[in-house]
Amino acid sequence: MFKLLFLFFITVTSLFSYAEVKELQWPKGESFITFLAKYGISERFYYDLEKEDKELCSEINAGTWHYLYENEDGSLNQVLIPVSQEIQLHIYQDTNKEYKFQTLPINYNEFSETIAIPIQNSVAFDLQKATGDPMLAAQLKAIFSHGDVNFRKMQKGDFVSINYRLRTLMGRPFGMPVIDGAMVEINGKKHFRFRNLDDDKYYDEKGNGFTKSYFFKIPLTYSRISSHFTKKRYHPVLKRYRAHLGTDFAAPRGRKIYAAADGKVIFVGRKGGYGKTIIIKHTNGYRTLYAHQNRFNSRIKNGMRVRKGDHIGYVGSTGLSSGPHLHLGLYKNGVAINPLKVIKRGNTKSLKGAKKTAFIKSLKPLKDAIILEAKKESPNLPTKLDRLSYKSDLAL
Ligand SMILES: [Zn+2]
Known part of the structure; x- marks a missing residue:
């Protein structure tokens, strides 16, 4: 307390x-x-x-x-x-x-730790029991989702060893845990994934890539980018912080807007300052948001599936008084990320040449720490923060 x-x-x-x-x-x-x-x-x-x-x-x-x-x-x-x-x-x-x-x-805190969890029940159950956070197992499964690791085959005696970071606010998990390295041992066989700081993708210890390729298409033909994505920027003249959680594409009113990738429409309607907005949910925890539309394509209904390139609406300036543009938001697990960075990202291939050498060299200390943790007689006690049912009395 x-x-x-x-x-x-x-x-x-x-x-x-x-x-x-x-x-x-x-x-x-x-x-x-x-x-x-x-x-x-x-x-x-x-x-x-x-x-x-x-x-x-x-x-x-x-x-x-x-x-x-x-x-x-x-x-x-x-x-x-x-x-x-x-x-x-x-x-x-x-x-x-x-x-x-x-x-x-936001003055958040962040901690990083390496934990090794012997499997008693299932990866999801045991990780949540140890850390209080169901999101860690979800993230672990996501980074192993392509390849030959089958979590359902894990049995007593197998274990996982993870190095991860988590932001906290007021003693509560804030956002998603980020796994920097993980080992899953099944029947004596070790499987690794490490995050490459260079491109924010996961590879095994030899630099082989697994992430399925993900192509977002720029959802319109635009005149210019009128505002870029910024997570947090201090404006020296206004003396205040600003943020812009998407990319603004200037285009004439009525210009067609298309779905950036395959997915399911989860919101069609007005959303405050975003005006007429459509949100599409994609695989791998991605969502795209299309704001300030003049009107929607009347075919588009909440809950329907759309394909990349399907016409969803028209450029406008609803929700705001400034000129017509599309505000495109991109979210990964609920966190706003720069749409242009992902759109420009190509297929995940295995690393080669100097990039591969640098990656393998950089992951050595992390790999050693993860293996060591799994061998320890008395492993680190995981930090336990309850994401779901945490209650506090902050009355002063
Ligand atoms: Zn915007």
């Missing part, structure tokens, strides 16, 4: 001086505007925000933990709402009791 309070103090001490801070999950179906309405804050507040900030307000996900502080009369004093791994929205009353908006960097 002390550690939690300490984290809390360094995170928000300058923002909340006293009183009770509520720690809440963002309700399903709540939009930024309905949230403001609950506290009697005028819609004007939202409409006066800059374009970039309006988009960020549409990035709030149901279930997001946020921190809220009310005045004695129940009005909103201030609230902090994370919208990405880097940025949170801060709405607060200034000394004149007027509401102000700013974006602040």
